[in-house]
Amino acid sequence: MNDRHIPVLLDKSIEYLITNKSGIYFDATLGFGGHSGFILSKLDKPAKLIGTDKDRRAFDFCLEKFAGEDRASFYNTGFTNIDAVAKLEHIDGFDGIIADLGVSSFQLDDESEGFTYRTDAPLDLRMSKENTTTAADAVNNLSYKELTKIFFDFGEDPNSRKIANAIIQERKKKRIETTFELRKIIENVVPSKFVMRTLSRIFQALRIYVNDELEELKIFLSKSTELLKSGGRLVVLTYHSLEDRIVKEFFKFESLDCVCPPEFPVCVCDKTARLKILTKRPVTADDEELKRNKRARSGKLRAAEKI
Numbered sequence: 001m002n003d004r005h006i007p008v009l010l011d012k013s014i015e016y017l018i019t020n021k022s023g024i025y026f027d028a029t030l031g032f033g034g035h036s037g038f039i040l041s042k043l044d045k046p047a048k049l050i051g052t053d054k055d056r057r058a059f060d061f062c063l064e065k066f067a068g069e070d071r072a073s074f075y076n077t078g079f080t081n082i083d084a085v086a087k088l089e090h091i092d093g094f095d096g097i098i099a100d101l102g103v104s105s106f107q108l109d110d111e112s113e114g115f116t117y118r119t120d121a122p123l124d125l126r127m128s129k130e131n132t133t134t135a136a137d138a139v140n141n142l143s144y145k146e147l148t149k150i151f152f153d154f155g156e157d158p159n160s161r162k163i164a165n166a167i168i169q170e171r172k173k174k175r176i177e178t179t180f181e182l183r184k185i186i187e188n189v190v191p192s193k194f195v196m197r198t199l200s201r202i203f204q205a206l207r208i209y210v211n212d213e214l215e216e217l218k219i220f221l222s223k224s225t226e227l228l229k230s231g232g233r234l235v236v237l238t239y240h241s242l243e244d245r246i247v248k249e250f251f252k253f254e255s256l257d258c259v260c261p262p263e264f265p266v267c268v269c270d271k272t273a274r275l276k277i278l279t280k281r282p283v284t285a286d287d288e289e290l291k292r293n294k295r296a297r298s299g300k301l302r303a304a305e306k307i
């Protein structure tokens with residue numbers, strides 16, 4: 001497979017990430033190795049880069065792309081295993097950790113996985129085949145209440161109830177198996193001018209649910225903070241508001257020394273700040289990058305430094 005992915009906010013990511021050219025770095029989401037390649041090009045000989053990707057194809061692609069690069073080691077696993085990977089590599093702390101969240105063309109272009117409502121495919125949406133629940137399992141087995149909650153919480157879709165209800169009615173006739181079957185159900189209940197936006201929200205919601213993306217992000221942020229050396233940097237690129245909110249709130253919480261209610265006369269929580277926020281506002285792509293890379297439109301970068 002060709003390297004078709006244009007990495008988002010590449011210069012900015014590296015500017016925030018690298019503080020020590022001989023340090024140890026972690027790329028949580030290898031994808032096509034765009035960020036990894038650039039990181040390696042900026043590091044000196046004794047440096048190290050560890051990378052993970054849940055998707056077997058991304059892992060295989062990077063193994064081949066970086067064959068002979070003895071500063072790099074890759075793992076085909078989820079980034080929530082960052083602690084286990086660090087242990088295997090005998091690493092006590094990282095100088096920098098980066099995650100570029102979301103999906104890559106490995107998933108979007110594989111017509112057998114149903115990551116896009118634009119092609120007819122089995123309704124799968126799993127980033128790793130180790131997950132046992134597919135999107136088809138979700139739409140066919142979950143209750144009206146559960147589906148409504150997923151569409152509302154993970155897709156922020158105002159038609160969540162209507163769509164959940166239509167799915168329940170349809171699956172009484174026949175199991176919903178494909179992207180186009182789900183698409184048709186949505187097209188039947190949403191006014192045509194809102195169809196595309198709704199499809200995008202519902203597919204996003206199902207993808208987040210099937211891959212447990214938000215919970216995994218929280219675990220990753222917490223483990224990463226633990227594993228950074230003092231002065232080490234955590235850089236996260238997000239592509240939708242739910243992920244960005246989690247990163248923003250996590251950074252804020254970890255940058256506070258005390259979280260006691262303001263009416264308490266003295267601190268009883270004993271919490272100490274672990275991070276210093278480096279990006280008051282999220283960094284976004286400039287006009288030149290937006291022209292070159294459509295995907296950069298929704299990208300937001302936040303960075304923090306371990307105290």
Ligand SMILES: C[S@@+](CC[C@H](N)C(=O)[O-])C[C@H]1O[C@@H](n2cnc3c(N)ncnc32)[C@H](O)[C@@H]1O
Binds near residue numbers: 052
């Ligand atoms: C946007 S792409 C990364 C692109 C990469 N930065 C580049 O420049 O080529 C996101 C990648 O993260 C992977 N991914 C998503 N969730 C993951 C997780 N929980 N653990 C590990 N990899 C994950 C996806 O499989 C995908 O390959």
